[in-house]
Amino acid sequence: MAGEAREQSTGKRLRQPIVVVLGHVDHGKTTLLDRIRGTAVTAKEPGLITQHVGASVVPASVIEKLAEPLKKLIPFKLIIPGLLFIDTPGHELFTNLRRRGGSVADFAILVVDINEGFQPQTYESIEILKQRRVPFIVAANKIDKIPGWKSNPNTPFIVSYRKQPQWVQEELERRLWDNVIAKLYEVGFQADRFDRVKDFTRTVAVIPISAKTGEGIAELLAVLAGLAQRYLQNRLRFAEGPAKGVILELREQPGLGTAADVIIYDGVLKRGDLIVTGGLEGPVITRVRALLMPKPLQEIRVAKRELEPVDEVYAAAGVRVVAPDIEKAVAGAPIYVATSEEEAKQLAEKIRREIEALRIKTEAEGVVVKADTLGSLEALVEALRRKNIPIRYADVGPVAKRDVIEAVASKEINKFYAVILAFNVKVLPEAEAEAERHEIKIFRHNVIYQLLEDFEKWYREQIEAERRKELEQLIRPGKIRIIPGYVFRRSNPAIVGVEVLGGVIKPGYPLMREDGKRIGTVHQIQDRGKTVQEARAGMAVAISIRGHVLVGRHIDEGDVLYTDIPEKHAIMWLTKYKSELTDDEKVVLKEIIKIKRKQNPTYAITL
Numbered sequence: 001m002a003g004e005a006r007e008q009s010t011g012k013r014l015r016q017p018i019v020v021v022l023g024h025v026d027h028g029k030t031t032l033l034d035r036i037r038g039t040a041v042t043a044k045e046p047g048l049i050t051q052h053v054g055a056s057v058v059p060a061s062v063i064e065k066l067a068e069p070l071k072k073l074i075p076f077k078l079i080i081p082g083l084l085f086i087d088t089p090g091h092e093l094f095t096n097l098r099r100r101g102g103s104v105a106d107f108a109i110l111v112v113d114i115n116e117g118f119q120p121q122t123y124e125s126i127e128i129l130k131q132r133r134v135p136f137i138v139a140a141n142k143i144d145k146i147p148g149w150k151s152n153p154n155t156p157f158i159v160s161y162r163k164q165p166q167w168v169q170e171e172l173e174r175r176l177w178d179n180v181i182a183k184l185y186e187v188g189f190q191a192d193r194f195d196r197v198k199d200f201t202r203t204v205a206v207i208p209i210s211a212k213t214g215e216g217i218a219e220l221l222a223v224l225a226g227l228a229q230r231y232l233q234n235r236l237r238f239a240e241g242p243a244k245g246v247i248l249e250l251r252e253q254p255g256l257g258t259a260a261d262v263i264i265y266d267g268v269l270k271r272g273d274l275i276v277t278g279g280l281e282g283p284v285i286t287r288v289r290a291l292l293m294p295k296p297l298q299e300i301r302v303a304k305r306e307l308e309p310v311d312e313v314y315a316a317a318g319v320r321v322v323a324p325d326i327e328k329a330v331a332g333a334p335i336y337v338a339t340s341e342e343e344a345k346q347l348a349e350k351i352r353r354e355i356e357a358l359r360i361k362t363e364a365e366g367v368v369v370k371a372d373t374l375g376s377l378e379a380l381v382e383a384l385r386r387k388n389i390p391i392r393y394a395d396v397g398p399v400a401k402r403d404v405i406e407a408v409a410s411k412e413i414n415k416f417y418a419v420i421l422a423f424n425v426k427v428l429p430e431a432e433a434e435a436e437r438h439e440i441k442i443f444r445h446n447v448i449y450q451l452l453e454d455f456e457k458w459y460r461e462q463i464e465a466e467r468r469k470e471l472e473q474l475i476r477p478g479k480i481r482i483i484p485g486y487v488f489r490r491s492n493p494a495i496v497g498v499e500v501l502g503g504v505i506k507p508g509y510p511l512m513r514e515d516g517k518r519i520g521t522v523h524q525i526q527d528r529g530k531t532v533q534e535a536r537a538g539m540a541v542a543i544s545i546r547g548h549v550l551v552g553r554h555i556d557e558g559d560v561l562y563t564d565i566p567e568k569h570a571i572m573w574l575t576k577y578k579s580e581l582t583d584d585e586k587v588v589l590k591e592i593i594k595i596k597r598k599q600n601p602t603y604a605i606t607l
């Protein structure tokens with residue numbers, strides 16, 4: 001477009017990339033964010049607000065200062081104004097940073113404890129990053145815990161690394177490879193230590209750090225800033241027009257009612273602006289009553305900071321928005337500024353469609369999904385689709401009676417999908433009772449990966465149990481011979497000694513002669529005087545045969561008998577359960593089929 005080209009050539013200014021920190025619990029996300037925030041605050045850059053709502057900014061000047069000792073390694077001049085870090089770690093919030101088909105986050109840091117390696121939430125984080133197509137680097141944290149490591153606080157990794165004895169360096173390399181790089185390969189990413197990466201578009205950069213001592217933080221920020229401005233320039237071009245953002249969280253603002261914490265990724269948001277956002281009951285059109293931001297440079301911790309009103313904020317920014325009706329919005333919904341009532345209506349319709357597309361209602365078989373926010377719902381639905389697990393119903397909110405009713409309806413089609421997957425939401429008591437009554441299982445977790453894992457495990461167990469049950473009922477192939485001289489009783493019931501030539505016999509199995517004639521069923525099996533439940537190839541046992549059988553008339557010493565397998569069972573053996581047969585059972589089955597086909601040429605013909 002001509003307009004766009006002009007904007008580019010006139011060099012529209014770049015905004016800060018929005019960065020999120022993800023990783024397994026206890027691997028150091030909070031410590032890392034505190035360290036980064038601390039770095040920004042102690043640098044005391046005048047005139048720059050470094051604290052936002054739910055986010056902190058590290059200005060470019062701070063990154064450049066930190067990267068001084070690395071000039072040779074990372075030669076660059078920053079043209080982005082800094083980095084905006086989303087403060088609250090954890091993928092619950094990350095999932096809320098949704099933007100149609102992607103994420104508001106421009107970049108991510110995946111924190112992995114170099115000593116502990118990949119853990120469930122590490123995999124989960126990677127899944128979500130893949131899903132939302134967010135580029136990332138890896139911080140291999142806690143290098144100070146490597147045996148023998150001598151910490152050099154707040155120095156670049158490279159500097160501290162060179163000061164370590166060789167055996168310590170080697171141990172770091174080993175852990176870096178085994179616990180991080182090799183694991184990334186396993187999930188489909190080429191990766192390497194950042195200073196060995198030749199092509200950052202193909203290889204994930206891994207930066208060894210200690211969030212505790214500050215080692216490697218310089219490289220982490222420098223690599224992040226360098227990559228973002230090199231590869232994301234188009235995305236970062238800042239439009240000075242109406243704001244676009246996403247609702248991260250809704251929260252109570254004492255004295256002002258509900259407010260929304262919003263991340264603005266484009267444009268300007270002003271007090272009095274007409275804004276449009278989405279709720280579960282429909283779109284919300286309202287006006288900004290107040291914009292709140294933390295007072296600049298006082299304390300590090302956001303929670304303790306006082307907020308003060310501002311007139312406007314520019315992307316990228318984290319801001320608390322106070323507006324009538326904002327409590328009707330839902331976390332993860334987009335928020336746009338409209339320049340006219342007409343435009344507001346159009347945007348409202350767009351948002352309504354977007355949100356409806358995420359909420360699923362079908363008549364078909366499938367699981368019922370409830371999640372706490374639009375973002376987590378989207379991530380969960382996407383993960384289920386990827387695993388080909390059908391969904392009948394998906395929505396935001398606590399598990400209610402209606403969800404159980406949906407699951408019950410699903411049960412009529414396929415009982416294995418008649419479950420409720422509840423992500424980070426409450427189960428209302430009446431729903432709990434209803435679920436119990438209808439034996440609907442509710443899975444709950446606040447880790448998507450774990451929730452799916454729990455369900456899949458249960459699903460596999462159910463399928464396996466069903467299979468076992470069906471298998472149990474099938475008559476297996478068996479071939480026996482009446483041992484001459486071992487007729488204990490000639491009739492009512494006949495009791496004879498047999499040797500099992502192949503396969504297996506069990507009580508209840510019908511028997512037939514070699515000419516296909518049915519001659520009663522096995523009643524009891526005794527092995528050296530003890531009743532047993534089966535006799536396999538190679539065993540010699542005594543059996544009683546129920547039915548009108550007379551030894552000497554219907555059967556005789558030396559006769560060979562087979563289990564009389566119903567055609568339906570034979571078909572199951574040839575198809576679904578072939579692998580369940582032993583080799584000798586397979587041979588016997590062939591013989592049985594041959595006998596059967598003499599009477600019925602199409603017996604057990606499978607396509």
Ligand SMILES: Nc1nc2c(ncn2[C@@H]2O[C@H](COP(=O)(O)OP(=O)(O)OP(=O)(O)O)[C@@H](O)[C@H]2O)c(=O)[nH]1
Pocket residue numbers: 023024025026027028029030031032089141142143144145209210211212213
């Ligand atoms: N030795 C050492 N300890 C660290 C480092 N980073 C974090 N820790 C410690 O590891 C523990 C967990 O760190 P957090 O920052 O709370 O981890 P987190 O990933 O934010 O954990 P959650 O918020 O619970 O998900 C704390 O006791 C930290 O002090 C590090 O680089 N070195």
